[in-house]
Amino acid sequence: MLPDFRCNCPFTSALDILGDKWMLVIVKQIMVEGKETFKEFTESDEAIATNILSSKLKLLEEAGIVLKTQRPNNKKTNLYLLTDQGLALAPLLVELASWSDSYLRGLHPGMANGAELELLRKDKAAFAEHLAKVYREKRGLAPVIEP
Amino acid sequence: MLPDFRCNCPFTSALDILGDKWMLVIVKQIMVEGKETFKEFTESDEAIATNILSSKLKLLEEAGIVLKTQRPNNKKTNLYLLTDQGLALAPLLVELASWSDSYLRGLHPGMANGAELELLRKDKAAFAEHLAKVYREKRGLAPVIEP
Numbered sequence: 386m387l388p389d390f391r392c393n394c395p396f397t398s399a400l401d402i403l404g405d406k407w408m409l410v411i412v413k414q415i416m417v418e419g420k421e422t423f424k425e426f427t428e429s430d431e432a433i434a435t436n437i438l439s440s441k442l443k444l445l446e447e448a449g450i451v452l453k454t455q456r457p458n459n460k461k462t463n464l465y466l467l468t469d470q471g472l473a474l475a476p477l478l479v480e481l482a483s484w485s486d487s488y489l490r491g492l493h494p495g496m497a498n499g500a501e502l503e504l505l506r507k508d509k510a511a512f513a514e515h516l517a518k519v520y521r522e523k524r525g526l527a528p529v530i531e532p
Numbered sequence: 533m534l535p536d537f538r539c540n541c542p543f544t545s546a547l548d549i550l551g552d553k554w555m556l557v558i559v560k561q562i563m564v565e566g567k568e569t570f571k572e573f574t575e576s577d578e579a580i581a582t583n584i585l586s587s588k589l590k591l592l593e594e595a596g597i598v599l600k601t602q603r604p605n606n607k608k609t610n611l612y613l614l615t616d617q618g619l620a621l622a623p624l625l626v627e628l629a630s631w632s633d634s635y636l637r638g639l640h641p642g643m644a645n646g647a648e649l650e651l652l653r654k655d656k657a658a659f660a661e662h663l664a665k666v667y668r669e670k671r672g673l674a675p676v677i678e679p
Contacts, residue, residue, distance in 0.1 A: 391579070430544075473634065492596075
């Protein structure tokens with residue numbers, strides 16, 4: 386069940402939903418890494434435990450960020466897709482990565498530093514649009530999925 | 533003590549530091565609401581418990597986001613100021629509020645909906661710059677505080 390909202394502040398209200406170790410990591414795995422099944426999420430570098438993953442996927446669905454569905458030809462495996470509301474988190478993800486890139490290298494020298502960061506450094510808004518666009522194209526999505 | 537980084541992903545690394553219920557709420561209280569003392573933080577709408585506040589302020593200091601200092605004429609009260617690295621979270625805060633404003637009103641009809649959201653809706657980057665600029669001016673800051 387979604388937590389209660391602590392107050393009427395829009396900054397805080399987003400954190401009531403997203404403010405934890407995992408919610409945005411799962412959104413990132415879907416949007417940036419193209420993962421879509423429970424098994425794929427568990428095989429990520431972040432090594433999420435299955436019980437936590439189950440509960441976070443439920444919360445993401447309840448919040449309207451993720452849509453649980455199945456492939457037409459394989460009803461046994463659940464797919465977790467981003468809704469429009471989930472894809473709208475692209476700029477937030479980009480701000481997280483940008484801040485890490487600028488400020489966390491001293492604390493975390495091993496952090497990835499590859500060519501894919503170039504677009505992010507050059508133009509954050511363009512990078513966010515790119516992430517959302519690639520996701521839509523890959524999923525063969527019409528412009529919008531409503532939860 | 534700061535948590536370990538889970539992996540080398542820049543998206544996830546930011547969440548290793550910031551991904552919880554409180555860290556960004558405290559940054560927001562400082563940047564947006566102008567709070568700077570322990571007492572002021574406890575008097576916020578979010579009603580943070582004092583033991584949690586203490587531990588989060590320590591983490592914010594360790595991460596280089598907040599600088600603990602005192603007024604020249606009153607050494608008894610600690611002030612918590614944002615460093616440059618902390619002020620650089622302005623665009624992230626703005627993305628949180630923007631996403632709430634666009635998508636959480638259905639779940640949270642009481643969320644604030646005042647005139648101060650106009651600039652955010654019109655131009656997120658300008659709103660983030662505005663927040664950081666107002667903070668610097670209010671604190672009489674030279675362009676940068678290093679932790």
